[in-house]
Amino acid sequence: MAPKILADEKKKSSSKKKNDAAKENNNKIWSEARKEIIPLSVGAIALVASSSVNQAVPRLMGVLMDPSKSSTSSASNTTCSNNTTERQFVIQILWLSLAGGTATISSFSPAAIGVILKDDVDTVANTVTNTLANLLRSSSSVIFGTYNMLCINPQLVGLSVVVAPVVGTLAFMTRKYLKKIVTKQQQAAIQSASFVEERLNHIAMVKTSNRELDEVEKYSQIQDDCVELGQKASLASGLSMGIMFGLSSTAFCGILLAGRRAVQAQKMTTGQLTSFGTYSFMLALGTAGIVKALGEYGKGMQCAARLYNLIHADAKDENQQIHSEKEEIKEDDRRPVDTDLVHKISVENVTFSYKADPSNVILKDLSFNLSRGEVVALVGANGSGKSTIASLLAGMYRPQSGEISLYPNSTADDTPQPLSYARDVNRRDQVNLVQVVPQAPALFNMTILDNIRYSRSDASEEDVITAMKSANCTFVSTLDDGLDYLVGRNGIRLSGGQRQRIGLARAFLADPVFLVLDEPTSAMDVEGETALKDTMKACRSSNRGLLVITHKAKTLEYCDRILVLHDGKLVQEGTMEDLQKDKDGEFVALMSDLE
């Protein structure tokens, strides 16, 4: 098949998909609106009534200003008749105002479309209430106005028909420009929401990298851009309204001028001209109202699409406890720690449960330690609490009881007091003390360079390249943009193993005293496992403590010590050789399952 035909078919199918989605959203909105069918119908009828009632006012004014119609031969009769007309006018106006007011009040109908995202819900709710009401009101203004104008002076209507397309075209062009700016503004708002969503999803990463302030600053910048666009949009909106008002007023004056000539030529009365002028003004307002209501309807559709997507998205509550434990975003005032002096991190009688399920105690009176230059493995069945330990070491949670302590080097004549990791160490030092690389590292929709730099924003490109070498990130050189390669949301444009390597490089860049790797090679190939062995060696030689959570037997061969976890308790600890000797022990049972 020719490429052009293929492209056409692709275009057709994509536009069909778009139409189907729009139809689906349309149906959803109207099915929601159907739930309010009675108040909406009453409102719609009342609106038409209110509008028709309002339409009678100019006609009555015309009658009032045009006494000749009701004049009789005698002067006294004329005065009497004039008085009667005025009285009738006042009574009729009173009735009309009362009827119009009542109809307008009853046209108010609250819609029951849930309360999820205030702005979007408001816009969608407005689509089936206010926007629809405005459309009805404006349409009836146009229909009744045109009809009455035709009754009064069809020639003058002809002139309006000539002027209307010119005004309409100019109005359409200004609205189109306005729509373009508003679309940009909406895109900026979506970008801002997606930035927040991504940061909240990876709140643990943001927190443990001590990057809250940076993120707040970035968010403020995005917000500033949104405000700037908002200002442009409101300026454009003001201009558009001004231009439309100017054009319609000019057209209105032109029609009045032509009408005046018709009065002078005795083709119509002053009263008829007054009525005609008022109707043409209403007609202009009605036309503008229709254009506006149709624009709002389109906007309502866009909001509905977002809203329905959100309603069907899965709720994410995994970070609940992190949020609730989140401290205020400010530089905390705990004294800095000389991380170079820290020699050992020690988990002491720690008991922990997640707030989401407090009855499920995950870690039970757990104690172990990790010294600098040591490579320790943590093994255990699925759900035994290994990743929870990593989260506690990263400072994401605090134990309910027990302590995580840091032991400085002791000198010959001084034994320094241990520091509480949670109470005594400030966030910046925590980043330098412990870095955790989770199974699926959090990656942001940024370049590889920025993702790696996330753990140390002031790192030079050379430092990043060194960290990448340690994490064996050779794949980066094969990418077109290299370090500038955009990884996509959650690193979607990278493979699982590549994401793990980026996470590893990020941890190395922070140059922590202790490194925790949570199943570092779960998604890596054989080359990745070799890189892990190199990492282990490097940790020993650089006097870094390494805790590796693993299910791989091969990895254990290179560890100094192995901790065996069972249901949140430490049940065995020792070298691989020692543990293998205990044939009834948990380790031997686990080994039979390990790869």
Ligand SMILES: Nc1ncnc2c1ncn2[C@@H]1O[C@H](COP(=O)(O)OP(=O)(O)OP(=O)(O)O)[C@@H](O)[C@H]1O
């Ligand atoms: N955010 C959380 N809220 C509530 N419970 C959680 C949360 N995270 C983990 N758990 C529970 O804690 C227990 C231990 O989970 P953890 O991830 O620490 O186990 P694991 O040993 O790392 O498992 P695996 O080997 O499968 O990775 C599990 O029962 C899990 O359901």
